[in-house]
Amino acid sequence: MNDVIDFINMNRDRFVDELKEYLAIPSISALPAHVEDVRRCAEWTADEMRRIGVPEVELIETPGHPIVYGQWLGAEGAPTVLFYGHYDVQPVDPLDLWESPPFEATIRNGEIYARGAADDKGQVFMHLKAMEACLSRGERLPVNIKVVLEGEEEIGSVHLDSFIREQKERLAADVLVISDSPMFDRGVPSICYALRGLTYYQIDLRGTTQDLHSGSFGGAVANPAFVLAQVLSQMKDRSGRIKVPGFYDDVRVLSDDERVEFEKLPFNEKHYRQEIGAPRLFGEKGYSTLERVSARPTFEVNGLSSGFIGEGAKTVIPALAMAKVSMRLVPDQRPDKITKLFEDYLKKVTPKTVALKITRMSGGLPWITEFSHPFVQATARAIERGFGRRPIFTREGGSIPVVSTFQEVLGLPAVLFGVGLPDENAHAPNERLDLGNFHNGVISAACLYDEISRVGRLR
Numbered sequence: 001m002n003d004v005i006d007f008i009n010m011n012r013d014r015f016v017d018e019l020k021e022y023l024a025i026p027s028i029s030a031l032p033a034h035v036e037d038v039r040r041c042a043e044w045t046a047d048e049m050r051r052i053g054v055p056e057v058e059l060i061e062t063p064g065h066p067i068v069y070g071q072w073l074g075a076e077g078a079p080t081v082l083f084y085g086h087y088d089v090q091p092v093d094p095l096d097l098w099e100s101p102p103f104e105a106t107i108r109n110g111e112i113y114a115r116g117a118a119d120d121k122g123q124v125f126m127h128l129k130a131m132e133a134c135l136s137r138g139e140r141l142p143v144n145i146k147v148v149l150e151g152e153e154e155i156g157s158v159h160l161d162s163f164i165r166e167q168k169e170r171l172a173a174d175v176l177v178i179s180d181s182p183m184f185d186r187g188v189p190s191i192c193y194a195l196r197g198l199t200y201y202q203i204d205l206r207g208t209t210q211d212l213h214s215g216s217f218g219g220a221v222a223n224p225a226f227v228l229a230q231v232l233s234q235m236k237d238r239s240g241r242i243k244v245p246g247f248y249d250d251v252r253v254l255s256d257d258e259r260v261e262f263e264k265l266p267f268n269e270k271h272y273r274q275e276i277g278a279p280r281l282f283g284e285k286g287y288s289t290l291e292r293v294s295a296r297p298t299f300e301v302n303g304l305s306s307g308f309i310g311e312g313a314k315t316v317i318p319a320l321a322m323a324k325v326s327m328r329l330v331p332d333q334r335p336d337k338i339t340k341l342f343e344d345y346l347k348k349v350t351p352k353t354v355a356l357k358i359t360r361m362s363g364g365l366p367w368i369t370e371f372s373h374p375f376v377q378a379t380a381r382a383i384e385r386g387f388g389r390r391p392i393f394t395r396e397g398g399s400i401p402v403v404s405t406f407q408e409v410l411g412l413p414a415v416l417f418g419v420g421l422p423d424e425n426a427h428a429p430n431e432r433l434d435l436g437n438f439h440n441g442v443i444s445a446a447c448l449y450d451e452i453s454r455v456g457r458l459r
Helices: 002-010 012-023 032-052 121-138 160-166 224-233 256-264 269-276 289-294 335-349 374-387 401-410 435-455
Strands: 056-060 067-072 080-086 106-108 111-113 144-150 175-178 190-195 197-206 298-306 320-329 355-364 392-396 414-416 432-434
Touching: 002 012, 002 121, 002 435, 012 032, 012 111, 012 121, 012 435, 032 056, 032 067, 032 121, 032 144, 080 121, 080 401, 111 435, 121 144, 121 435, 160 401, 175 401, 190 374, 190 414, 197 224, 197 335, 197 401, 224 298, 224 320, 256 289, 256 392, 289 392, 320 335, 335 355, 355 401, 374 414, 374 435, 401 414, 432 435
Parallel strands: 080 144, 080 175, 175 414, 190 392
Antiparallel strands: 056 067, 067 144, 106 111, 111 432, 197 320, 197 355, 298 320
16 A cells, blocks of 8 residues: 555645646536536546546436446455545535635635535545545556446435436445545544434415404414414423424434443533534433434424514514424434324414415435444544544434435445535535645545455455
């Protein structure tokens, strides 16, 4: 591996220049005006994979944006790694908050600023450069690699599940590797071994056909805004525990070993509270803050709308009230079961004085893998070789639904090895990626292929 690492170190500046070129493509999948830019980015990615020595590369068309697929299968008898990432990015609004143009990558204080730097082009590129280093020095990789890069992650991966199911045999592998997650903190490399799932709804309450004068009709009809407040108050008790009957039935309990690992994490609760500007933290009793935000399920109100909200006064009884709500789920909760439990309870606590409409918006399964798994431990050794420090094991409070799809359809263990930082503004203005983490990540990725080859095939 020494010659591979030497190659990486000698080409650090070139890697950054090429990353700048990648980040300059405004591959915003959510905006129709950027459809051609998304395709251009897919073609750039495919061309780069061919340039570094991946022999089989193609754009696979979907009803939306194309999937870039490539494979190198020259390591007979070695394990096969399936690497997943995405080349699309979020919109850049509000543009006036960017300190430099979002698609003109700028380096300041050792960090590269651009949309997609951390999420996920920088982390995808990290693996491409690791592959290049292996192929350029020895003309072979220590493992077989299949690469799936989609252009719709930022709009819900709407066509990826069907692609995985249709291409099940083609995508067969031994382990899934994803680099689309943050490190725990600066200087603290991490491996994520669990993700929460998600289920999301819109609740609409209608009281009358139109807004009414509160003097003429107040006292005669129910106010949907007030009813909505009452209904939402029935979702949690004062201790933060969710009141939907059966909601906790399938929640996998944190093991004693996991709770010990949580206690080891370098987390300052006072600093955390001050950083987010909260007067006091709140959550389910019996669990630490870190446990609550990554390993326990939640119910949140994401948005509310009703009545007159302009300047001044307007005495109306609103006809409509709306709330958007979501639940983060943990292993072994299932979105379909939680949906039925929630809808049944919502119908029960909503009075007949208003009409109720429930719209299911989106959802995704939670995911977990054992951190004692040989491939997970191989990743830990690779990260230690790249960063000079043993990584910690964490759960992530967010959701990447496709991880569960890969696990269910292909039966793959997964490793989430990310080098972003929690404060690098993914999805926000001034997104950035620490270049030291990027370079260490390239070395770690190359070492990862080596470490996985040493584990061998497990099935």
